[in-house]
Amino acid sequence: MTVDYSCLPKQQILCIDMKSFYASCSAVMLGLDPQTCYLAVVGDIDRKGSVVLAASPRLKKEFGVKTGSRLFEIPNDPRIKIVEPKMATYLRISTELTKLFHRYVPKEAIHTYSVDESFIKVDGTSQLWGSAWTIAEKIRDEMEREFQLPCAIGIGPNMLMSKLCLDLEAKKTGIAEWTYEDVPRKLWPVQPLSEMWGIGKRLERTLNRMGIFTVGQLAKYDLHKLEAKFGIMGNQLYYHAWGVDLSEIGAPIMEGQISFGKSQILLRDYKDKEEIKHVILEMCEEVARRARTHRKAGRTVSLGIGYSQDELGGGFYRSKTMSEPTNVTMDLYRTCLQLFEEHYRNKTVRQISVALSNVVDDDMLQLRLFEPNLWKKRELGYTMDAIRSRYGSAALLRSVSYTSAGTARLRAKLVGGHKA
Template sequence: MDYSLYPRNDVLCIDMRSFYASVEAVKLGLDPMKVMLAVVGDTSRSGSIVLAASPALKKKYGISNVSRFFELPNDPDIYIVDANMADYLHASIDIVKLLHQYAPKEAIHPYSVDEIWVTVNGLEKLFGNRWEVAEKIKQDLLRTFNLTCSIGIGDNKFLAKVVMDLHAKKIGIAECKYEDVKEKLWPFPVEAIWGIGGRMKRNLNHMGIVTLGQLALYDRNSLKKRFGVMGEQLYWHAWGIDLSPVFGDFLKTEQKSFGHGISLLRDYSKSEALICILDLCEEVCRRARANRQAGKTVHLGIAYSKETSGGFSRSQSIDLPTNITMEVYHICMELFNRFYDGRSKIRRVYVTLTNLVDQQKMQLQLFEETMKKHDLGYVMDSIRHKYGSTAILRASSYTDAGILLERSKKIGGHYAKSRRNE
């Protein structure tokens, strides 16, 4: 591979170690690396997931973010806390602010709440080479927030990310240049790298591709024929090549759909599920209106309880795009009445609006009643924006089957503040 044909940048991928658990440990005045602490989504539910475990808890008991609350050992030395999502978001924002001391905002790309890419090209005179910049950032984060991190250094974003995952998490800071790919990437199994999940792993393994080295040496055209554009991308990644931009406004992406779903805390009956669907339609359409878009295809997904299992996922398209809640709801009702088996309890529901168009381009029906419905949605949105998301709700949202009141207390599906503090 002639790497001289591809750009070289100085990219860092920073991963905050056991971020949620570390933030909670610092709040308690404890050492994040030594204390045994678990962050649980909701301690009032024994089946709630462990969102984060401190390194010491992982090492001693093997607890991970797929463990459940009831699986935590009965050890008095373990601290168990409810998730406080607002605190983690604030901490993440503070970390990004610190990174602005090293690089302009155009060079900082938050990938998630605890993982960030930073391009540090041209900082040699200020902070030294990219290794020295990584060392300074690591020390600065520890000194300022008492939080530790792992940092991958690469010639592009992919190399920085993958060397962080494979090597830096063990030793703190690791680097991978193009010339290091054969040594530092190829011996690893294909599923070890970012972007290859279980299904792709099985498909590759069936083709005799087990390691990244085997993937890199496989015929590129055959991979493209089998997996399309994804197959070609996997080939280039196995060689360490990534042409994604390292500067720019990374947060601007084209919105292709608006969707909302929920895994219910108990089995819902048919009548309760209809209330839940209405609440989801309200939220989906609110988001569409906020982005001045409307959709021509409505998708409804229903999963039944474990007793019967199964469910359905169906969509229906309409001639004129809409972001009116009740129009979307009526389409969902048509899908529900057509495909629901009539007897099963329901445990998961999701609604999605796709096939989007800009509202200014949409051809509104020039009927007074339609215009009133359209304007009413924006009036309700403005009230919620000014006075809070629960300032105005439909009466059904206040029933036991409604979900909007409870969801308003959450960020990313988890409570913004511990309910024990309310």
């Protein structure tokens, strides 16, 4: 089976990534060149185990320090500058960069994928600004001239192809463009599969067990077998291996990819089981609030527990699907407790994550015979959200947040999980 590309839309979409965004912004604020300085942005410079949030390109290349490294792993070299994040400033700069994109396209053609990555659709602008490549060069040059920030730009006929072009080529060359004709030569040789956007390590292992090790092998695999194994995700994996993506600008590239989650590395080791449960409850509250903010509810709850390095690492990540979608905090918490009790091995915990997926619109409420007040719980959540939105996230907290285990009061003072 092959794909007839002549029937597919050929858009002009740019995927723009600000290189080492946090590190580059901090470098500019210090009067340094982001491309040549040695700089690391660390969550808390007073904790040796604190995580590196971003590293300048030269620090990555010459010292091997990268995002996710620890403060104690950074060499003691006088050339290296270590700074704490300025999240509020980073967000302001990101907003200004979006305004730069708006010079070339209307706001409807801009999709901010993350604080440092955006998609823009430049169809129909050639008479004003030139080809997609020319627009990419203009944006890159203006970004460097006005903000002193470097970027990489991938160009493709759809969101998926522009993203793949960015990750697999443009991040090395600065600007690159892929067409459907490039798929066999540039996309199919990619391995390991986790290098392909949308395929994580766990999915890669599953595909490897099926005898699939390259994107080309995935493209040539039997579609019906993929659908039988993965459902609609199997269909998407197959067509993505051919570079096919029919999603509109701003829509999730992977169907069903929308989920709401929260992960945090704890400031200390947690050994007491009840203390761990207190943090899980706080995180369920935040995940449920995020879902309600988007008027969504979900059926699948996932809990991840990472053990301390003193326990030689390890942990677990397990999911459970409920019979009905929910965004009620205590529904999520009860499910997380079930997963916790089943899989926790009485080890020291240093990282916790909670996620809600299998998401649907929260526009219907299934009444339960033995829980007639369910609608009150649902509305209570929205009422609490309204109070927090007006008076701040710390305006209403659960009692566990005032115990020594609670982290919500500290996190309420942060922006994006880090110092403002």
